[in-house]
Amino acid sequence: MASSTTTSGQMHRVTDGSVHTPLGFKATGLHAKVKRKRKDLGVIVCDVPASAAAVYTLNQIQAAPLDVTRESIAEGGTLRAVIVNSGQANAVMGKVGVADAYEMRDKTAKTFGLDPRDVAVSSTGTIGERVQMEKILPGIEALQPEATAASSNAFAESILTTDTCTKETCYATEIDGKTIHIGGVAKGSGMIHPNMATMLSFVTTDAAIAPEHLQQALSEITDRTYNRITIDGDTSTNDMVLTLASGKAENKPLHPGHPDWAHFIQTLECVCEAQSKQIARDGEGATKLVEVNVKGAPTAEDAGKISKQIVGSDLLKTAVFGTDGNWGRIICAIGYSGVTIDPETIDIAIGPHLTLSQSEPVDFSEEAVTAHLEQDEVFIEVDLHIGDSSGKAWGCDLTYDYVRINAGYRT
Amino acid sequence: MASSTTTSGQMHRVTDGSVHTPLGFKATGLHAKVKRKRKDLGVIVCDVPASAAAVYTLNQIQAAPLDVTRESIAEGGTLRAVIVNSGQANAVMGKVGVADAYEMRDKTAKTFGLDPRDVAVSSTGTIGERVQMEKILPGIEALQPEATAASSNAFAESILTTDTCTKETCYATEIDGKTIHIGGVAKGSGMIHPNMATMLSFVTTDAAIAPEHLQQALSEITDRTYNRITIDGDTSTNDMVLTLASGKAENKPLHPGHPDWAHFIQTLECVCEAQSKQIARDGEGATKLVEVNVKGAPTAEDAGKISKQIVGSDLLKTAVFGTDGNWGRIICAIGYSGVTIDPETIDIAIGPHLTLSQSEPVDFSEEAVTAHLEQDEVFIEVDLHIGDSSGKAWGCDLTYDYVRINAGYRT
Structure with missing residues (x-):
């Protein structure tokens, strides 16, 4: 875990923190050879069933992985893993696209000993090109997630398209006297005009919180953060923000009546705003x-x-x-x-x-x-x-x- | 007047036709030295009170000339002239901008022996810069409108900003066995996302039609033409489409119950669509x-x-x-x-x-x-x-x- 200097009850940024920093999470990314050189396949896994919440693009044309992810979350509100490929968006590919998204989910579940319903799927890249399954499936088998800054960074790299840099953030604070962490990784660059989304952002936390309250917090914050960035006015077909909470910080479960609810919202918003600004700053061709x-x-x-x-x-x-x-x-x-x-x-x-x-x-x-x-x-x-x-x-x-x-x- | 080969009842394009082609109209433009080299001041005048109809930008921030034009049209629904400068938009200039627009109107009325309420005013250019009245006022005095293709072209040049070419059209057809003409001049280029307008377009016709029916026709057609073009999604503060009908073709006045109403709408739409496409084709930096x-x-x-x-x-x-x-x-x-x-x-x-x-x-x-x-x-x-x-x-x-x-x- 990254170094952190917690001041009781005070929110602070964790140096080198990312999605692996909250207790229970590992990540990694690798080069499955879909792209010429850059990494193109990544995974985040959680030791335990994590409360899950997501917001999706409002574009009526939605990529197949979004439906598969919705289905996984609907089953009990928890997830154990999310698999992400970059290069092909798996959007507007008809039945073959749906089958490919399910196959990515199944392969990930089998590789990490999970139920398929524990796995979310996400894709980013060109619309209307088929995912190169012959490279992605062996790639999934080769993924070896770890809880290190280097492995989170490999994940952050693996989800990029025309982005020029990785986007990672982590904040820590205290809830019920327990230190909780919230880490995020995002990608953006083009087709960015969230309404919601038009980008990918994955946020992990070790806070204890039920799925419905995590969803409430995420939806509220998304309106003030991810939905307030625009690169080019185009709302993508693929985008989602996915938040996973492991509960390993062992605070009393957060809910709107919890005395630290506002403080949790503030900390989560801090991560989401930092992610949003990193996406805006790295808009396609942007210098400012x-x-x-x-x-x-x-x-x-x-x-x-x-x-x-x-x-x-x-x-x-x-x-x-x-x-x-x-x-x-x-x-x-x-x-x-x-x-x-x-x-x-x-x-x-x-x-x-x-x-x-x-x-x-x-x-x-x-x-x-x-x-x-x-x-x-x-x-x-x-x-x-x-x-x-x-x-x-x-x-x-x-x-x-x-x-x-x-x-x-x-x- | 330009050559025309009318086939009875058939709409056709008039070669070299423009706003001077309909009977009763003259135009011109000159270099008042606001811009370095290009013409920057123009006028269209009509021999008789012309039925007037206009549509304006829906931007809540509206340039001073729009209010002055509204006021002129409200007085009896007719106009005798429209004065246009390019270079400064006379938008967001506070009280001084309103005074400048009135002074342009008064000077034009005096120069052409009209009542100020017979004159419309239009400006295009940079927002937040004052119109250079010391150049514009003597410029107005120097305007000598004629009914020739060259003088219409001088007007068409004088209203351009970042446009690369003039935009002129003219169609003729028969109504009640009388030949009527509809001519148009427009400018566009940037800040174009009409909703309505975001450009200037001036359309003249010698058809006989009351102001309220001309307004009905223009409003209907604008939704399918000018409001269907976009260059950059920005809706300007200054834009208007102004239509003037001299009645000199001596057809029975057009109205929705007239047997040729649909045919008139079709001909007017033809001019407006041609203008719209010329604006789109000449969008800032456009090649296609x-x-x-x-x-x-x-x-x-x-x-x-x-x-x-x-x-x-x-x-x-x-x-x-x-x-x-x-x-x-x-x-x-x-x-x-x-x-x-x-x-x-x-x-x-x-x-x-x-x-x-x-x-x-x-x-x-x-x-x-x-x-x-x-x-x-x-x-x-x-x-x-x-x-x-x-x-x-x-x-x-x-x-x-x-x-x-x-x-x-x-x-």
């Missing part, structure tokens, strides 16, 4: 993370909707890439977000620099705004002055590399 | 026009919504740029369009080549699909097999040049 914070909105939902509309605007994204403090594109996006606003009361700041006050242009320093936009984290803050709620969203810039990557991804 | 036709939908509205979702997908647009027959991105967009579909009954063709049949991949020739995608007009056809309605949408590819243009547009 963009965070938009909308304040003064009638509801948190409205604030989130406007934040996401701004961060998803191609014109804003190209302006950020070009370090152009073009606030006109920000107010334009506010105006077409679908939320009723007052056109006369809007403030817009880029970094610490106010550019619009009460909907009137402010005489600001272009140089100072450009300097902020040259940073690798860009902050945009909007105050609507029509309410007390706020909400954030995350995205990235739109660059030549986004076009290059997607003009040539498949061929 | 993409037309998506969705069939077998429950309603025409559903078909249009799905068509527009497909044509607006950044991933599809980059695939078209890269001539990659990636139908997975098409079905993905179908799945998140918000319209309820049957995931098992979808056909997708790229050009004449079927790639997906009843939601199962078809073994197609990649070379043949790539060859179609190399054309400068790309056709995508979807059959949902769940109804009898169809609808089209138009867009363009997403290229390196879109990023280049928008990363550097303002600075």
Whole structure:
């Protein structure tokens, strides 16, 4: 397990922590030779039946593994393993795709001595290509999961597609005087406009919590984290966030009436937000993370909707890439977000620099705004002055590399 | 007037026709020196009070000229002139922007001997920059409109921003045995995702029609034409389609009970669709026009919504740029369009080549699909097999040049 310096009751980040850090979990990934060089097959396993919760893409076209995973979770609400391949999405493959997803599940169950209903299946990659079962099945047999940072990192590598880096996080805190850990691994990059999902994220914890309460926590947090990132406005067919809780921290089971429930939610949200920001920062072709914070909105939902509309605007994204403090594109996006606003009361700041006050242009320093936009984290803050709620969203810039990557991804 | 070879009752395109072709209209454009070299100020005038109809952007942030135009049309439903500047959008400029728009209207009225309420005002360009009145006002005085193809073309040039070409169309037909003409000039390029509008389009006709019936026709047609194009998903603050009818063709006034009403609608739609396709083809950085036709939908509205979702997908647009027959991105967009579909009954063709049949991949020739995608007009056809309605949408590819243009547009 990674080093950790717990302060009682205080949430803190665990250095080198990942999905193996919570007690009971092992992971690994390997190169099954579907991709030319990079790892393409990974697994997370749990020593005990783990409470499971998941959220799935809202795209009506859903890849076969999502149905198989739903079926596994429906059986008792627990899981022991999740198998993931990258390269082929196993989406829109008709009956053969469903059969392949079941075969991946069966092979994983047999390899690790589990019931098929203990196994979730997840795929990411090109839509409409068949999973290369002749490579994946022997690959599953060769997987040897461990509880080390290196093996979690191998898993994190194995689920990447056009991502340029692995995405891992771990936080620890105390619940009932017991230390609990929450670790996460994610992939993102393209076709990212969760509604929900459009990416994969796997979160493990050793907290004790029943499946229904874990689902409640995950659903609530997803709306404020994974559902607030956008790379390109495309909602994928394959994406899911899967959370597994081993209970090995031996806290009293968490539920909404537990005195530490809010604290647990806060810690889980911290992991999910960190994952979301890592996905946004590594958007296809991205050079910058963009965070938009909308304040003064009638509801948190409205604030989130406007934040996401701004961060998803191609014109804003190209302006950020070009370090152009073009606030006109920000107010334009506010105006077409679908939320009723007052056109006369809007403030817009880029970094610490106010550019619009009460909907009137402010005489600001272009140089100072450009300097902020040259940073690798860009902050945009909007105050609507029509309410007390706020909400954030995350995205990235739109660059030549986004076009290059997607003009040539498949061929 | 341009040459025309009318076949009785038959609609046909008028070679070199434009907004000056319908009887009663003159136009021109000039270089008021706001832009470095290109024309930046234009006017259309009518000899008589013309029935006027307009549709405006649905963005809640609306530029000052839109309110001024609304006010002019509200006074009696007729107009005699529209003045247009390009370079500054006169949007989000507070009180000074409103005053500038009124001053442009007053100056135009005075120059052409009209009442201010006879004049519409339109602006396009950068949001949050003040119109350079010291150049625009003398420019208005210098405008000398004529009824020639050259002067209409000067107007068409004067309203462009990042457009690479002028957009003009004219159709003629017979109504009550009288020849009527409908001419149009448009600009588009960026911030184009009409809902309505997000571009400028000016349509003139010499047909006789009352303002309320012209408005009815325009609103109906806009939903199937201008509202079906998308360049980048951004809905602008400035856009409008303005239609003026001089009545000089001397047909019996058109209305929904007129025997030629459907024929008039068809002719007007022809002009509006031609304008829309020209805007889509000249999207910022675009190299190709993409037309998506969705069939077998429950309603025409559903078909249009799905068509527009497909044509607006950044991933599809980059695939078209890269001539990659990636139908997975098409079905993905179908799945998140918000319209309820049957995931098992979808056909997708790229050009004449079927790639997906009843939601199962078809073994197609990649070379043949790539060859179609190399054309400068790309056709995508979807059959949902769940109804009898169809609808089209138009867009363009997403290229390196879109990023280049928008990363550097303002600075």
